Amino acid sequence: MANWNNIRRLYNVTEIEHEFGYQMDELIEVETQLKVNIPKILKEYYLTLGKNECINKSHNRLLEPNKEIRLSDDGYLIFYEENQTVAYWGIKKEDLELENPPVWGNYGTNESPDWHLEAKTTEDFLLLMGVYNGTLGGLKYHANCFGEIASETVKKIQENWKEVKEISWDRQRIYSHNFEEILSLSFDEKSNCTAIFIGTTYKERFDNLLENLTIDWSYTSCEDEEC
Numbered sequence: 001m002a003n004w005n006n007i008r009r010l011y012n013v014t015e016i017e018h019e020f021g022y023q024m025d026e027l028i029e030v031e032t033q034l035k036v037n038i039p040k041i042l043k044e045y046y047l048t049l050g051k052n053e054c055i056n057k058s059h060n061r062l063l064e065p066n067k068e069i070r071l072s073d074d075g076y077l078i079f080y081e082e083n084q085t086v087a088y089w090g091i092k093k094e095d096l097e098l099e100n101p102p103v104w105g106n107y108g109t110n111e112s113p114d115w116h117l118e119a120k121t122t123e124d125f126l127l128l129m130g131v132y133n134g135t136l137g138g139l140k141y142h143a144n145c146f147g148e149i150a151s152e153t154v155k156k157i158q159e160n161w162k163e164v165k166e167i168s169w170d171r172q173r174i175y176s177h178n179f180e181e182i183l184s185l186s187f188d189e190k191s192n193c194t195a196i197f198i199g200t201t202y203k204e205r206f207d208n209l210l211e212n213l214t215i216d217w218s219y220t221s222c223e224d225e226e227c
Contacts, residue, residue: 003123004049006179007130011055011139012201020052026065034071039091041100041122042079055130058138059083062129074113076104080129089118089125119167128167131174131182139182139199141206143220149185149193153214157183181205 007013013020027043038046046065049055056062061081063069070078076090080103087107095101103125108114119125135142161175161183168174170191175183181200188194196215200206210220 004045006127007049007055009179010130010134010176010182010199010201011052013049013052013055020049021047022050022065023047030065030069034069034077036071036077036093037096038077039096039098039101039122042091042126045122045126054138055133057133059133059136060129072106072113073110076106076115080125091122124166127164128174131164131167131184134182135184135197135199140201141203141221142197142199143206143210143217144195144197145215145218146195147216147218149196149215151193154185154193156213157185181209183209 024047027038027046031038050062050065060083063079063081068081071093072078072090075093077093077096078088078090080089082088087105089103089105091101091103100121100123102117103119103122104115105118106113106115119128130138135144157175161177164174164176171187171189173185173187175185180202182198184197185193186195186197198206198209198213200209206221210217
């Protein structure tokens with residue numbers, strides 16, 4: 001069974017909450033209609049956290065099993081969609097028997113697909129989407145800056161937060177402290193930090209982030225509510 005504790009902690013979802021899962025018969029119906037097996041890890045996610053809209057629909061979107069999961073013409077099980085539907089993510093049909101298969105992203109079109117490896121495992125991909133969605137509105141407290149981030153600030157983050165290496169790469173690096181807050185840094189081809197996205201469920205941690213990071217924020221969630 002996958003460990004979803006990092007996502008639960010980030011969104012402050014307690015273990016006793018069961019209302020966020022789809023029913024097994026809904027997933028069996030998809031398997032029957034498409035004549036495929038849904039991988040074990042993906043199925044577990046749908047059954048436990050699949051209906052939590054903050055995690056799964058605040059930016060990019062987990063597709064609903066009884067309406068939207070589908071097989072592409074070139075043989076991918078599509079289960080996640082970019083917020084403007086210009087990209088989507090799926091698992092190769094030949095990998096569906098794996099318990100925790102790789103996830104690929106199509107950044108082309110249906111007629112001319114352009115697939116790239118997005119995450120080495122389904123579990124890593126779902127954590128990555130939870131992070132993206134959280135910093136872009138899913139978490140109660142979030143902020144971003146589109147502009148060059150001083151190297152001193154980047155160094156401070158790297159020294160005081162742990163990099164989540166399984167969902168980081170050279171152009172997008174994710175940092176956290178026990179998944180009670182998340183910081184996502186974007187880099188250009190010259191390794192300059194060009195944007196930062198942060199998020200947390202906890203106001204005290206958010207206040208500390210704003211106070212301790214020297215950043216001219218483009219947006220903070222304080223703009224939409226009394227903070």
